[in-house]
Amino acid sequence: MKHIAMYTDSKDLQEVAILISEANALADVGHKVTIISHVKYKNVRNLKPNVSIKYLEPEGVLGLFSIAINFNSLLKCFSIWYKYNAGNLYTLVTKGLKLAQVLKALNIEHIHFGFKETMYPVSLASAACVGASISNFYNGSSRGKLSKWISETCNLSLLELEKYKPSKEQNAFVLKRGLDLSQYKTAIKNKSSVKLVFVGNIVEGAGLENLLKALAALPSRTEIQLDIIGSGPIKKKLVNDLIRLRLNQRVHFLGDKPRKWLLQNLPKYNAMITPYDSDNAIPEVQNINYIKEAMACSLPILTSNITTCDELTSLGTGMRCPPGSVDALKNMLLAFLKLGPYNQHLLGENARKYAEKHYNVKHQARALSQYIQAL
Numbered sequence: 001m002k003h004i005a006m007y008t009d010s011k012d013l014q015e016v017a018i019l020i021s022e023a024n025a026l027a028d029v030g031h032k033v034t035i036i037s038h039v040k041y042k043n044v045r046n047l048k049p050n051v052s053i054k055y056l057e058p059e060g061v062l063g064l065f066s067i068a069i070n071f072n073s074l075l076k077c078f079s080i081w082y083k084y085n086a087g088n089l090y091t092l093v094t095k096g097l098k099l100a101q102v103l104k105a106l107n108i109e110h111i112h113f114g115f116k117e118t119m120y121p122v123s124l125a126s127a128a129c130v131g132a133s134i135s136n137f138y139n140g141s142s143r144g145k146l147s148k149w150i151s152e153t154c155n156l157s158l159l160e161l162e163k164y165k166p167s168k169e170q171n172a173f174v175l176k177r178g179l180d181l182s183q184y185k186t187a188i189k190n191k192s193s194v195k196l197v198f199v200g201n202i203v204e205g206a207g208l209e210n211l212l213k214a215l216a217a218l219p220s221r222t223e224i225q226l227d228i229i230g231s232g233p234i235k236k237k238l239v240n241d242l243i244r245l246r247l248n249q250r251v252h253f254l255g256d257k258p259r260k261w262l263l264q265n266l267p268k269y270n271a272m273i274t275p276y277d278s279d280n281a282i283p284e285v286q287n288i289n290y291i292k293e294a295m296a297c298s299l300p301i302l303t304s305n306i307t308t309c310d311e312l313t314s315l316g317t318g319m320r321c322p323p324g325s326v327d328a329l330k331n332m333l334l335a336f337l338k339l340g341p342y343n344q345h346l347l348g349e350n351a352r353k354y355a356e357k358h359y360n361v362k363h364q365a366r367a368l369s370q371y372i373q374a375l
Helices: 013-029 071-084 089-105 119-130 145-153 208-217 235-244 259-268 279-285 288-296 307-312 326-358 361-374
Strands: 003-008 032-037 051-055 110-114 133-138 156-159 172-174 194-199 224-229 251-255 271-274 301-304 318-321
Touching: 003 013, 003 089, 003 119, 013 032, 013 051, 013 259, 013 288, 013 361, 071 089, 071 119, 089 119, 110 119, 110 361, 119 133, 133 361, 156 361, 194 259, 194 288, 194 326, 208 224, 208 235, 208 326, 235 251, 259 288, 271 288, 271 326, 279 307, 288 301, 288 307, 288 326, 301 307, 301 326, 318 326
Parallel strands: 003 032, 003 110, 032 051, 110 133, 133 156, 156 172, 194 224, 194 271, 224 251, 271 301, 301 318
Antiparallel strands: none
């Protein structure tokens, strides 16, 4: 089985947690996996015996002299920089050669990484220097030079959402990023009221302004509460709306919360609500993984009937309404309340089953392993 490097420079702890779950799952399949990062993570636990972390230290010009002796490696880096127009040549050469040195020293045969524009040229340069194959997750909705170039040069491109079908020219297939489902528990809900949660960036397009208006339009005796977890540029405006709409007792802004808190507290909610205004809001809200995690905790998903949500969920895992409509949100909330605790519980059970079927990291790792081994 190939030794796989998972390369990242992410500082997002949720993204890192998912990466570790994927590395562990690949190790269970039989691969040796090394997570390579420029960022030093604290308190990393639960790594499988075949999974390790290698931190890359910054290199100066003198430190890179021994790496750069191979003229062919320098030529490959320059070629990639020129073709991709990859910004700073010095950064590409220093990071690419340093990563290549680590790949060679550890006898790594394949490098896999999550999509990030600054990481791709470095990854490709290092792989080219040592003859490793390369794969990455990327958002197939990306258009233009970068997306086209990835599809032409990457050994294997993985698209996370099925709505972004690869064209015949693209060397890509669809694979959703998975979860370690053993981490997600369920809990008995409070039957006296409905408690909803939103997790993500508080930005225009997230639908939170309309959601507050919808909550304010509910009958005064409606027992429903909302916790908003996250931060963002329109938070101050929403807090002012909260006061103006007299929702102080129903809606609470909890700020950013660590993963440990989320894993412990998500199961206590009755549903997750994420009322996107459109598909275009998805990259800014950045909460697709939170939706998957909520489903793994048996939470129904209340959302918009946009294309992405049609792909992420099913009609049996929650409720959907037209985007950008206060009345539609209000009616969805009333319909959810009308279901009662038992039917709300059934939606949550369906959400968990959906996560088990579509977001199980073990299934995804087996599929990814088969493709990597075939390269």
